[in-house]
Every structure is written in structure tokens, then in C-alpha cells.
Amino acid sequence: xxxxFSSGGNSQNGKGDKSDLVRPLVSLSNSTTNYRVNKQTVxxxxxxxxxxxxxxxxxxxxxxxxxxxxxxxxxxxxxAIEDMSLDIEHNTFVSIIGPSGCGKSTxxxxxxxxxxxxSGEVLIDGQIVDKPGSDRGMVFQNYALMPWMTVQxxxxxxxxxxxxxxxxxxxxxxxxxxxxxxGLTGAEKKRPHxxxxxxxxxxxxxxxxxxxxxxxxxxxxxxxxxxxTRGFLQDEIERIWEQQRKTAIMITHSIExxxxxxxxxxxxxxxxxxxxxxxxDVPFPRPRDRTAVEEHPDYLKLKKEMEDHLYRETRAVExxxxx
Ligand SMILES: Nc1ncnc2c1ncn2[C@@H]1O[C@H](COP(=O)(O)OP(=O)(O)OP(=O)(O)O)[C@@H](O)[C@H]1O
Ligand SMILES: [Mg+2]
Numbered sequence: 001x002x003x004x005f006s007s008g009g010n011s012q013n014g015k016g017d018k019s020d021l022v023r024p025l026v027s028l029s030n031s032t033t034n035y036r037v038n039k040q041t042v043x044x045x046x047x048x049x050x051x052x053x054x055x056x057x058x059x060x061x062x063x064x065x066x067x068x069x070x071x072x073x074x075x076x077x078x079x080a081i082e083d084m085s086l087d088i089e090h091n092t093f094v095s096i097i098g099p100s101g102c103g104k105s106t107x108x109x110x111x112x113x114x115x116x117x118x119s120g121e122v123l124i125d126g127q128i129v130d131k132p133g134s135d136r137g138m139v140f141q142n143y144a145l146m147p148w149m150t151v152q153x154x155x156x157x158x159x160x161x162x163x164x165x166x167x168x169x170x171x172x173x174x175x176x177x178x179x180x181x182x183g184l185t186g187a188e189k190k191r192p193h194x195x196x197x198x199x200x201x202x203x204x205x206x207x208x209x210x211x212x213x214x215x216x217x218x219x220x221x222x223x224x225x226x227x228x229t230r231g232f233l234q235d236e237i238e239r240i241w242e243q244q245r246k247t248a249i250m251i252t253h254s255i256e257x258x259x260x261x262x263x264x265x266x267x268x269x270x271x272x273x274x275x276x277x278x279x280x281d282v283p284f285p286r287p288r289d290r291t292a293v294e295e296h297p298d299y300l301k302l303k304k305e306m307e308d309h310l311y312r313e314t315r316a317v318e319x320x321x322x323x
Pocket of ligand 2: 106
């Protein structure tokens, strides 16, 4: 059985283990979910989960004149996600992959509290999520920085919003620490238009981390970057994650990126009515480096499995489009 679903509550992550902080779920605590991990059906014990998705569905009401991203046709109600359940333990790094338009951002936005599920619920430490909260830090694909504010200003704004009673000195200290953490020292006074894409993304990561969230949510954080910058930032995220061990959920289209960073990879089917097809357990030891990961005996097998999944689902999308 995967270590993520063990009922004993002992994370094997080593340092930063916060499994003793796990509180029992207050809702649906007796419901167990079955899904497939590494080709085996696993019955999940939800009492060990930090994040629990319970039968999440999302239906977008149809609007006249609007085209569906997936089919290119005007549509009535659109079922983006159907009956998706997942439990995520503390201190785990989870990646979500799936064909374009399958509902990954929709799911992440529901977890972030930026959007609500049509049915089902998201629980964090047993509490139902119905709005954004400082327990979740979000890194957006398009950076979402305030263009008139400096690097420092963007991060400080988030800190002030979440910790309004904190002293100015302490707020500044947090801003400085997080600028250092992502390697932006020297660029504090620059505005977003003066930064490269990689630097903007670092500001987005620093801003998310500065509010000290328990959970880091990232929607294709490196999607807009060139391969080299992307590689550097992946290494940075791995380094920061080793230090902080926050629970992380990252959407990515990159198989290599998911394998480098994740403990688990959630593979979504195509939409409409997307669901979880399979969850892969990534057994590579930590701390990780690229070469060691690529040389691990399971690397090629997992990579092939993900490639096959993406190819199959994307081909099915194309076939539907042609029909
Ligand atoms: N506000 C909305 N109204 C109607 N349909 C929507 C809305 N937002 C998303 N959708 C539809 O829901 C489906 C899932 O969209 P979503 O953006 O979650 O996909 P995704 O997996 O993140 O795609 P990508 O990989 O391209 O970022 C798409 O078919 C999209 O057209
Ligand atoms: Mg998306």
C-alpha cells in the first residue's frame, strides 16, 4: 500500500514531519474512497488527510454565444469535473497532469476557495473550504503581480493583508527573507515590467510563501518560461520544499517536472466530466537531484506510464473534435 494512505499517521518524510498535528476529520469521516494507485485499487483512510476532496463536481452554466474551450462549440451546461475524490497527507508534494482543458485549473481554484464546487466538498484539516484563506498560498501561471508595485511592495502587500497586526519591522523582515529565499536580492525596488518572466515568477512564489501558508497551490508555475529558467526554478522549488516541506499541489504539463518534484502524481482524464484516472506514487528518495532521479530504476517506467496516459487522453480529445 502506498505510504500516503497508511492509517498509522507516521509520515516517512523525515525532517519537518508534522503528522502529529493531524486532526481527525469532522465531516464525512466515515466515508472511504477507492481509487487506483500504481495499478492497484486502494481504499483510503481519510483520517490522515490534510486535504480531502469529497465527490467534487463542477458544472459551468451554459451561456449563449460562449464557446466551449474543449469542443469549440456553443454549449449548454458544461460538466467540467465529475465526482472527484482525493486525499492528500501533510507534507506531500502532489502534481496534477491531464490534457489541456480537462479541468485542472478548475479543480485548483476550488481548492483555493476562488471558485466553488457545484457538488461535493473540499476539507482542509477537517474544515470545509468555502473561501480563500491564509492557509493556502497560490502561485498563478500569469504571475498576477500588481504592476505599479515593486517586488518588495507586491510581497509586502500580501504580508500586510494576512498579518495586519504584525509590526512594520517584522513585516519587512518576512519580505526580506522571502526575497532572499527565491534569489531576488538586489531586485527589491524593481517593478514587474522591469523583470524577466523567471524573476516575475520568483516574486509570485515569494509572495505565496511570505504568508507562511500550510499549503502551496501552483497552477503551471513554470509554463511560460524557457527551458533553462524553468530548470533553475524547478531546482529552487525542490530546495525550498526540502527546507519547508509544505503540502504542495502543482499543475504541470511537464512529465519530467512532475517526476522531479512530486511524491504523488494525479493523472486526470480528459473532460468533459473529467475524473481521476490513476494516481502514481513516486518513490525517489529526497533530497532529489535531477541526475539521481533520472537514473532511478523506476524513472522510465513511470515516465512511460504518464506519456501513455497523456497520449491516450489527448488523442481522445482530438478524435472528439474531428467527429
Ligand atoms: N468560467 C467558465 N465558464 C464556462 N466554462 C469554463 C469556465 N472555466 C473553465 N471552463 C471550461 O471548463 C473546462 C476546464 O477548464 P480548465 O481551465 O480548468 O482546464 P485546464 O485543465 O486547466 O486547461 P489548461 O491545461 O489548458 O490550462 C474547459 O473545457 C473550459 O472551457
Ligand atoms: Mg489551466
